[in-house]
Amino acid sequence: MPTRRERANAIRALAMDAVQRAKSGHPGAPMGMADIAEVLWRDHMRHDPAAPDWADRDRFVLSNGHGSMLLYALLHLTGYDVPLQALKDFRQLHARTAGHPEYGELPGIETTTGPLGQGFTNAVGMALAEKILAARFNRDGFDVVDHRTWVFLGDGCLMEGISHEAASFAGTHRLGKLICFYDDNGISIDGKVAGWFTDDTPKRFEAYGWHVVPDVDGHDADAIAAAVHQALADGRPSLLCCKTEIGFGAPNKAGTAGAHGAPLGDEEIALARKQLGWPHAPFDIPDAIRAEWDARRQGGQRRAEWLGLFDGYRQAHPDLAAAFERAQAGDLPAELDAALLEFARSSQRDRVAIASRQASKAALDIIGPKLPELLGGSADLTGSNGTLWKGATMVTPDTPDAHYIYWGVREFGMTAACNGIALHGGLIPFGGTFLTFQDYARNAVRLAALMGVRNILVYTHDSLALGEDGPTHQPVEHLAVLRMTPGLHTWRPCDQVETAFAWRAALARRRAPTALILSRQKLACPERTDAQVELIARGGYVLLDAVGPPACVIVATGSEVEIAVAAAKAMNQDGSAVRVVSIPCLEMFLQQDAAYREQVLPPNVPRLVVEAAHPAPWWRIAGDRGRVLGVDRFGLSGPGDEVMAEYGFTAENVAEVARELI
């Protein structure tokens, strides 16, 4: 029977051979963590390679994503639909084995990793989701939600600031089913970390309320197994600090940065084969070792047991079972869409004039009670963001079956954890902060879009008009960067009616994130016909038309729509023919057919775009004959209306600029 070390060496060989063949990649981490992976995946991982979407599977996150070959080798060896050829094609164009694990490319990749610290934070979100869903759905004798989240992470993850946000949060929430293996190999890209990373990491994590096992020999299977057993017995999240050697087995490069991010070279690989006692050819795994790794039979049995359990659960608790399955499938409750449409229509009838952040709260008051999988939150701006709906209660360590998270001042942690919650399934997360502080969370926003997860980003205080807090708080370039993020939709509603449509669109985008951009200040509700209300769903529409063909179109979003309408009305009274187009979601509008777009924005009519943000996204809408009234310098501290006036956002100035275009 193959030894544990031989099984681990199968990973090492696949990693060094695939990297060598690709002529690029990271052999060091897979070779260093192979022994840990062997213990975890052989003895503890509860998964079924044939059913990678099994709701109650354990989650495995490779936060040090550059070690992708470790994950690919594990998926291949345990029996996922990852053929050997995929490993041979590592890092080649259109191969599914990308340089870093890409969610959706291969079964068993739970999240996209590579940007350090975020996989760990996704995992915190996954473990939180598990805890919430277990509290919500489990009943006596029916632990239908009962799985662990396992994480591999390295020095890089622990140096990143987000590791602090995530670990602190996980400690507060006592996420006991989160078990992390720290690959303590003492090496990062620049060399020995002792020169730049001297934390007492065990002590640091103890300060967060974690259970820490220090000084585990990461190449001793018994020591690893003992540490795992300690972790399984503890109610706190666990960090197992495993001393390892990067590139273990490579006689000259092991323990050095040289093993981190480049092929070992044919000669070193030959020597490593000798040192490891692995005589097999590249990509050749002996059948006896393959058989030991194959997890399909055991996984299938475990899943079958769970399916049996769930059948019983369905009989005993049919409503819960139906709710569980609906939320897992990502389907919305049937009545939600109608309720939101009616909310939009009644908002129009009542001409509700409030800040769009308050309109968003009003929408949540409708959505929350009808959508139990909604999991809201804010990075310590609950009142300002309007994210807490009527009746929503706070998730605490002791009351996990609740719907609202106080994330603390942790924008990046919140956003990345919400990615993890969305990836886990069964919950629809959203999180609020000020638009400017999207900056802090920027790369998690990007990863939400790259992965295609339903993470709803609520950004209030959306322009200069927030006023006195001044330039550090006033966004300028932030709307543009959201709009430039591939796959993200950004809604900037002008009133409660558009806000209702924005939430509706965000919830309906099952496999993509949406950003909602909301005002601090009160906004008027313009007049609309029923037909106009329906057109909001198209992302852009004619809000106010001239009599006869327009001589000029004023395009506006959010709080500037009110200004544009006032300008157009004044101009139309003076005999001009000005149309106002509201484009709350540019991406959605650009997806409409050309006929509709040209109907809204006639090709030969000059356009003035008004938005209190950087003009770049609108240049191609305005065109050579048009103009964008935007902001390309930093803001100012002062009352919001005064600041807006200072930057030209008044009806008078808009009319003046529009007149120049006619």
Added chain:
Amino acid sequence: MPTRRERANAIRALAMDAVQRAKSGHPGAPMGMADIAEVLWRDHMRHDPAAPDWADRDRFVLSNGHGSMLLYALLHLTGYDVPLQALKDFRQLHARTAGHPEYGELPGIETTTGPLGQGFTNAVGMALAEKILAARFNRDGFDVVDHRTWVFLGDGCLMEGISHEAASFAGTHRLGKLICFYDDNGISIDGKVAGWFTDDTPKRFEAYGWHVVPDVDGHDADAIAAAVHQALADGRPSLLCCKTEIGFGAPNKAGTAGAHGAPLGDEEIALARKQLGWPHAPFDIPDAIRAEWDARRQGGQRRAEWLGLFDGYRQAHPDLAAAFERAQAGDLPAELDAALLEFARSSQRDRVAIASRQASKAALDIIGPKLPELLGGSADLTGSNGTLWKGATMVTPDTPDAHYIYWGVREFGMTAACNGIALHGGLIPFGGTFLTFQDYARNAVRLAALMGVRNILVYTHDSLALGEDGPTHQPVEHLAVLRMTPGLHTWRPCDQVETAFAWRAALARRRAPTALILSRQKLACPERTDAQVELIARGGYVLLDAVGPPACVIVATGSEVEIAVAAAKAMNQDGSAVRVVSIPCLEMFLQQDAAYREQVLPPNVPRLVVEAAHPAPWWRIAGDRGRVLGVDRFGLSGPGDEVMAEYGFTAENVAEVARELI
């Protein structure tokens, strides 16, 4: 004689009255930290209100910048040029007393704060700068650099991830002159932090190697003083954990989130006056208390002593004194510019063809030895970024007189600390990472631009062409967001010649940041005349011209210039008339006079812009008749040239698109 408490109450009164008058602001932190401020500013701060630029002053950073009135009150009371009227105008348009402290608006504001955690990180940079400069310039009997960095910070700063990066780094570097007061008031905006912030903060900071004084009574001047004395005696950075009551003195709102971010209200202020025993009218500070606060005489004496010391130093060490004064003034050594120009010219003569990251390293090999104030570094990508020049040695706790920092995997910490280093003066910092990971540091980049500091951002691996590492590492929207950041200049050179000009321009921008965008892959050096080489400084120029008037202009940057040149050459051979314009710095080019711009980009000739990044910044250059060949989806893992070809970045495709425009 006024008591300490009475002096502190002057701050409290000014804060609550100014916030009330402004009808917005944050009274809680100033009222809570007033007693700490009194001890620090009365007994320890070494500063001269008449000379806020004194090189050897202590630095004070209010990292919890929403408590701006605390700082404004201190500056006013101690005698800075901050008249009472400025406090009365708090948060009004064009007042210098902005909602958050804005660097440059008032003397004594050492850095712009508000975005939490960054002030603390700036301070780490300042303390590092002090340590480096002290080691470099001090001589026996002449401690010309010998000052402390004091920081106020709150729960919000400590929850932010960047606090981890900064504290870990400060611990490693044993920045013993950094002394931080943690305003441990148990309250953040959402209420009692116990629900979302349960760290054992003293233990956490001990894990970073800090000296920690726990449980200081932040309203007991003796306890505060004792803690400061412990800190002064310790060689490690110090965290003094001060238990305080937010809004101290307000009988109903103290100790609650209600005191944090809104005026207390007239009634509560009246009650607070009673409770504090402060009978004076709003903005009325009794002369006796004013006299106690006035720091001008003592500050002037201390500075005079230092000036005397420096006179002696100048006589004993004239070269050092001159070097110190030149670097403090921010002037570059006279010979540097000529050397860089010669480097550019010789690069042109030799037609050096290397990756622009390597060209940047070659430029640094020229700059480093001539510019001792250069302080380079990388966030654990030294070899990849090419940031370590020949002969540069590593700053360590024991060898601070060196020129290169291994920042570890801490992009945000690095960038914000470099802002602090630049603010401190005497050093010119730059830091490297991959362009995509600008995301992690995004808000510090923004603050560099907002403050106007010479922080040079070195971003390599600048496009899809980085290849195998895949979409998590391939920038798309990043160039655009840099270009949309007001005040930032972004250079994307196409070869070593343009790289030399990029460094030259970055160093010359004394009060603004510059981003250098560099390729992973090798780039050809195009032919240029001497005149063309000189024109690079204008940000954009004709690189290759058609015979006769062009029928089409291809604009390109960085690695796409080579492709554009090949396309144009092929087209010109086929009888087309195509011009290639290289625009390494769009912002600089747009600052040129209209005549030059039109000479380079003739108004009626169609333009094709080629850049492997999001097209938005170029839409107004391309115009209605033109096109931008850019990237508006995520990248792919694969060999770089194959990925570039997949996205249309080949000479053939560029020529094809250009032909469509003619």
